[in-house]
Amino acid sequence: MFLKNKILFFVLQFIFCMFLVYFINQQIILLGIFDNFIVELIIIYILILFISHLISRILTQIYGLLSKLIKHNINKPFVLWLLFTIVCYALTFLIFAVVIEY
Numbered sequence: 001m002f003l004k005n006k007i008l009f010f011v012l013q014f015i016f017c018m019f020l021v022y023f024i025n026q027q028i029i030l031l032g033i034f035d036n037f038i039v040e041l042i043i044i045y046i047l048i049l050f051i052s053h054l055i056s057r058i059l060t061q062i063y064g065l066l067s068k069l070i071k072h073n074i075n076k077p078f079v080l081w082l083l084f085t086i087v088c089y090a091l092t093f094l095i096f097a098v099v100i101e102y
Contacts, residue, residue: 009085016092017045024099048091056083 021041060080067074 006081013048013088013092014041014045017041017048020044020092020096020099023096044095048088048095052084052087052091055087056080059083059087 018041021037021044024044025037025040057080060076060083063079063083064074064076
C-alpha cells in the first residue's frame with residue numbers, strides 16, 4: 001500500500017480525484033459555485049485526504065486500545081498509513097458510486 005513510496009500514492013490519489021471531478025462535472029452542476037476545474041479538484045482532493053486522515057486516526061486509536069487489551073504490540077505508523085490508504089480509496093470509490101448515474 002505504498003509504504004515505501006508515499007509520493008506515488010499521493011500522485012495516484014490526485015489522478016483519481018481528477019477523474020472524479022470530471023465525472024462530477026459531467027453529472028452534476030454544483031449550483032454554479034465552482035466553475036473552475038482546478039478549484040474543484042483541489043477542494044475534493046483536500047477533503048478526501050482530510051476526512052481519511054481523521055477516520056484513520058480514530059481507527060488507529062481504537063485498534064491501539066484493543067491491542068493493549070490483548071497485550072499485543074503494534075507498529076502504529078504502519079497501521080495508520082495502511083488505514084489511511086484504505087479509507088482514501090474507499091472514500092473515492094464511495095463518492096464515485098454515489099455521483100455516477102447508471
